[in-house]
Amino acid sequence: MPLDSKIPAGELAQKWTNYKSTCKLVNPANKRKLEVIVIGTGLAGASAAASLGEMGYKVKAFCFQDSPRRAHSIAAQGGINAAKNYQNDGDSTYRLFYDTIKGGDYRSREANTYRLAEVSANIIDQCVAQGVPFAREYGGLLSNRSFGGVQVQRTFYAAGQTGQQLLIGAYQALERQVALGNVTMYSRHEMLEIVKIEGKARGIIARNLVTGELERHFGHAVLLCSGGYGNVFYLSTNAMGSNVTAAWKATKLGAYFANPCYTQIHPTCIPVSGDHQSKLTLMSESLRNDGRIWVPKKQGDSRKAREIPEEERDYYLERRYPAFGNLVPRDVASRAAKERCDAGHGVGTSKQAVFLDFEDAIMRYGRTEANKQGIHNADKATIYALGKDVVAEKYGNLFEMYEKITGENPYEVPMRIYPAVHYTMGGLWVDYELQTNIPGLYSLGEANFSDHGANRLGASALMQGLADGYFVIPYTIGNYLANEINVKPISTDHQAFQAAEDIVATRINKLMNIKGTESVESFHKRLGKIMWEKCGMARNAKGLTEAIEEIKALRKEFWSNVRVPGEILEFNPELDKAGRVADFLELGELMCMDALNRNESCGGHFREEYQTNEGEAMRQDEGYSYVAAWEYKGESQYELHKEPLDFEVVHPTQRSYK
Amino acid sequence: MNLTLKVWRQKNAKAKGSFETFKVSDISSEMSFLEMFDVLNEKLINEGKEPIAFDHDCREGICGSCSMYVNGRPHGPWKHTTVCQLHMREYKDGDTITVEPWRANSFPVIKDLVTDRSAFDRIIQAGGYISVNTGNAVDANAIPIEKQKADDSFAAAACIGCGACVAACPNTSGMLFLSAKVSHLALLPQGDPERKKRAADMIHQHDSEGFGSCTNIGACEAECPKGISLENINRMNKEYMGSIFSGSKV
Numbered sequence: 001m002p003l004d005s006k007i008p009a010g011e012l013a014q015k016w017t018n019y020k021s022t023c024k025l026v027n028p029a030n031k032r033k034l035e036v037i038v039i040g041t042g043l044a045g046a047s048a049a050a051s052l053g054e055m056g057y058k059v060k061a062f063c064f065q066d067s068p069r070r071a072h073s074i075a076a077q078g079g080i081n082a083a084k085n086y087q088n089d090g091d092s093t094y095r096l097f098y099d100t101i102k103g104g105d106y107r108s109r110e111a112n113t114y115r116l117a118e119v120s121a122n123i124i125d126q127c128v129a130q131g132v133p134f135a136r137e138y139g140g141l142l143s144n145r146s147f148g149g150v151q152v153q154r155t156f157y158a159a160g161q162t163g164q165q166l167l168i169g170a171y172q173a174l175e176r177q178v179a180l181g182n183v184t185m186y187s188r189h190e191m192l193e194i195v196k197i198e199g200k201a202r203g204i205i206a207r208n209l210v211t212g213e214l215e216r217h218f219g220h221a222v223l224l225c226s227g228g229y230g231n232v233f234y235l236s237t238n239a240m241g242s243n244v245t246a247a248w249k250a251t252k253l254g255a256y257f258a259n260p261c262y263t264q265i266h267p268t269c270i271p272v273s274g275d276h277q278s279k280l281t282l283m284s285e286s287l288r289n290d291g292r293i294w295v296p297k298k299q300g301d302s303r304k305a306r307e308i309p310e311e312e313r314d315y316y317l318e319r320r321y322p323a324f325g326n327l328v329p330r331d332v333a334s335r336a337a338k339e340r341c342d343a344g345h346g347v348g349t350s351k352q353a354v355f356l357d358f359e360d361a362i363m364r365y366g367r368t369e370a371n372k373q374g375i376h377n378a379d380k381a382t383i384y385a386l387g388k389d390v391v392a393e394k395y396g397n398l399f400e401m402y403e404k405i406t407g408e409n410p411y412e413v414p415m416r417i418y419p420a421v422h423y424t425m426g427g428l429w430v431d432y433e434l435q436t437n438i439p440g441l442y443s444l445g446e447a448n449f450s451d452h453g454a455n456r457l458g459a460s461a462l463m464q465g466l467a468d469g470y471f472v473i474p475y476t477i478g479n480y481l482a483n484e485i486n487v488k489p490i491s492t493d494h495q496a497f498q499a500a501e502d503i504v505a506t507r508i509n510k511l512m513n514i515k516g517t518e519s520v521e522s523f524h525k526r527l528g529k530i531m532w533e534k535c536g537m538a539r540n541a542k543g544l545t546e547a548i549e550e551i552k553a554l555r556k557e558f559w560s561n562v563r564v565p566g567e568i569l570e571f572n573p574e575l576d577k578a579g580r581v582a583d584f585l586e587l588g589e590l591m592c593m594d595a596l597n598r599n600e601s602c603g604g605h606f607r608e609e610y611q612t613n614e615g616e617a618m619r620q621d622e623g624y625s626y627v628a629a630w631e632y633k634g635e636s637q638y639e640l641h642k643e644p645l646d647f648e649v650v651h652p653t654q655r656s657y658k
Numbered sequence: 659m660n661l662t663l664k665v666w667r668q669k670n671a672k673a674k675g676s677f678e679t680f681k682v683s684d685i686s687s688e689m690s691f692l693e694m695f696d697v698l699n700e701k702l703i704n705e706g707k708e709p710i711a712f713d714h715d716c717r718e719g720i721c722g723s724c725s726m727y728v729n730g731r732p733h734g735p736w737k738h739t740t741v742c743q744l745h746m747r748e749y750k751d752g753d754t755i756t757v758e759p760w761r762a763n764s765f766p767v768i769k770d771l772v773t774d775r776s777a778f779d780r781i782i783q784a785g786g787y788i789s790v791n792t793g794n795a796v797d798a799n800a801i802p803i804e805k806q807k808a809d810d811s812f813a814a815a816a817c818i819g820c821g822a823c824v825a826a827c828p829n830t831s832g833m834l835f836l837s838a839k840v841s842h843l844a845l846l847p848q849g850d851p852e853r854k855k856r857a858a859d860m861i862h863q864h865d866s867e868g869f870g871s872c873t874n875i876g877a878c879e880a881e882c883p884k885g886i887s888l889e890n891i892n893r894m895n896k897e898y899m900g901s902i903f904s905g906s907k908v
Contacts, residue, residue, distance in 0.1 A: 133809075
């Protein structure tokens with residue numbers, strides 16, 4: 001099937017306006033007859049379900065958590081971008097668009113990215129109207145800060161809990177629709193198969209995670225808003241339950257999976273402390289507004305941070321990238337940290353960490369504060385105390401979290417940080433309307449591949465999730481559903497539902513009956529190790545080739561030796577996890593294949609064979625300026641479809657943050 | 659370190675539960691409390707036994723899933739900390755730790771340490787929102803909000819809906835949760851038009867879910883992992899009174 005991205009004709013800045021003016025509409029009476037299924041209740045899913053419910057569609061929303069409010073969007077810390085230009089620092093829709101395209105290393109679609117920048121301002125308006133308590137200045141207006149890869153202040157935030165506040169806003173809008181009867185909520189439910197009838201997505205098979213029973217649900221359209229697949233690495237900043245299952249079931253049914261190798265390694269996470277580690281914790285990128293990253297100049301220096309004098313410190317980001325300094329994009333900052341640690345300059349017991357130091361910021365704020373309060377000739381301790389209060393107001397909850405986990409006080413000693421898997425830019429291939437290549441099947445938010453190219457800029461995930469759910473899908477879904485108004489709800493007794501349920505039941509039975517000797521968790525850890533070592537921050541052809549074979553072998557072992565305790569018809573988290581890990585064992589192989597195919601370095605995808613003399617990523621625009629969309633053709637068999645990326649407005653150059 | 663764990667086991671909502679004792683060994687002080695449970699569960703699976711079911715997801719103290727009652731305290735001994743952020747350096751070799759689910763009729767046990775907290779969602783459904791449809795918003799800076807009010811609203815909105823307040827309360831009252839939402843919205847101009855009806859409707863739902871009344875004991879505030887203040891309950895009572903005396907729906 002040829003890939004049609006359905007990008008509207010016309011000038012870049014007019015495409016979305018033109019689309020909205022000409023797309024088909026569904027009248028209110030018909031909306032009531034149309035049913036839409038939404039999988040996942042994070043920012044994308046909750047905002048889509050609420051908006052579609054408000055519009056009058058009959059919506060069914062599903063989440064595996066015990067409440068829609070717990071989706072992992074809740075954990076996003078730093079902020080959400082919007083081209084409001086409230087700071088009068090030269091921001092505009094075009095600049096946000098340009099920063100995002102450049103930040104993504106010229107591997108995303110211009111039209112999608114421009115639309116994202118265009119609707120960003122509406123998101124902030126919408127959230128404030130819902131009562132999201134963003135940070136404000138004394139004059140009562142909204143406050144902004146900077147994030148990586150940009151030179152303006154366009155990030156809106158609510159302390160270090162921006163994701164929580166935005167999700168609660170969307171969750172409340174969703175619960176309002178539940179109360180009105182427009183949305184039916186299915187918590188503790190997991191989608192395990194999509195039902196396709198005459199080529200169109202028409203429903204799902206879901207498992208009730210409390211009773212273990214399988215359920216059939218019809219929908220005129222199905223929206224997958226199920227998040228990213230970072231947990232394929234086992235250790236990541238994702239929640240324990242985050243998984244690829246919904247997107248993967250779509251892939252197995254024929255939906256294309258795009259750019260799976262584009263994964264984001266976030267530079268500032270708390271380092272791994274031992275083999276027991278179950279997840280990694282992010283320290284928000286916002287900290288790089290004030291924190292300075294450094295390592296000792298001397299290799300293997302084991303002195304304490306405060307004992308190392310200024311001239312023996314290497315502020316390597318400021319040294320290598322003077323224009324952006326500590327606020328370079330995530331992929332650049334992560335690779336630079338790895339480079340220093342690999343070269344023997346790492347700190348802490350594992351030597352796999354660098355310092356993120358707030359001493360300068362505390363003193364700087366302290367001096368300003370002393371002046372404000374009219375304290376002349378303040379001593380160092382006073383300045384420090386005053387500065388500490390300012391830093392605490394900005395980042396207090398993050399500092400507390402750091403201390404709880406590490407037992408160290410980051411006001412006194414620098415944080416130790418190291419890169420960790422955080423976000424996945426790849427995902428289901430979708431066109432401009434967010435529709436996959438299966439009619440009626442849509443994908444929103446992190447689950448799709450669409451807007452971030454090969455690297456996502458900080459504070460842009462929240463923006464995309466809400467843009468897709470509040471402002472894009474309400475228009476684009478109408479263009480499809482307008483042709484479905486005569487389709488009566490299909491009975492779930494239809495043989496396609498029966499067949500899909502049989503597939504799910506067979507898979508579950510198979511998992512339960514292996515009765516092997518090794519736990520699901522153990523397989524997951526082993527997969528994660530392969531992925532991190534060979535498909536992580538740096539990749540090469542030899543490692544990727546090995547990884548593909550190792551994953552195949554591991555998958556075989558999993559299906560012959562995994563042990564899933566308990567029963568099917570009960571609350572059984574081990575069984576839930578087994579299904580998810582089984583899917584990761586397939587996805588991991590495809591990620592390595594995609595990484596092996598892409599003979600270039602771009603954004604988060606760093607192939608060691610393709611780098612400049614200075615160690616920067618080297619793209620190969622001639623051969624690889626395309627979206628890699630993979631079609632499942634049977635076990636370990638995938639066909640590559642290429643969607644060329646045409647740049648009409650920006651001109652791809654080597655990214656420079658120097 | 660080596661520890662003894664006494665954990666509540668209950669096959670399902672209908673079954674009768676009981677405590678079961680486990681020994682765990684080689685626990686490092688750097689582990690989180692839930693990672694200690696991971697170690698135990700891995701051991702149980704390898705021995706062919708059923709692992710202990712417990713709710714957890716983000717493991718960074720924000721999703722509100724985790725919910726263990728540790729040695730008589732919701733989320734364990736650390737102030738302003740969810741149990742997923744509690745670390746094992748709190749404990750020493752030889753300690754015995756008792757772990758139970760949230761105890762409240764309105765939170766029935768699903769299995770072991772997992773409870774059904776959907777009553778909280780229904781309280782939000784009763785009015786915990788601002789009725790604004792997508793696409794109707796004015797410019798975000800059109801309505802300036804006094805910084806102090808915005809900060810207070812944010813402090814109330816920091817609630818993670820975990821239910822520790824209910825578990826801590828001798829009356830199993832959910833008033834801290836409820837009042838945090840009422841406060842969050844009532845403090846903002848956007849929330850003003852619905853404030854009276856909101857407080858009354860949410861309280862009504864709270865009571866019909868079987869949560870107990872508030873008698874100002876304060877255990878909820880003391881155990882809240884997000885430091886939600888009792889002041890919110892005062893504010894809610896004020897909202898409720900306003901609702902009654904203005905003749906609005908109660």
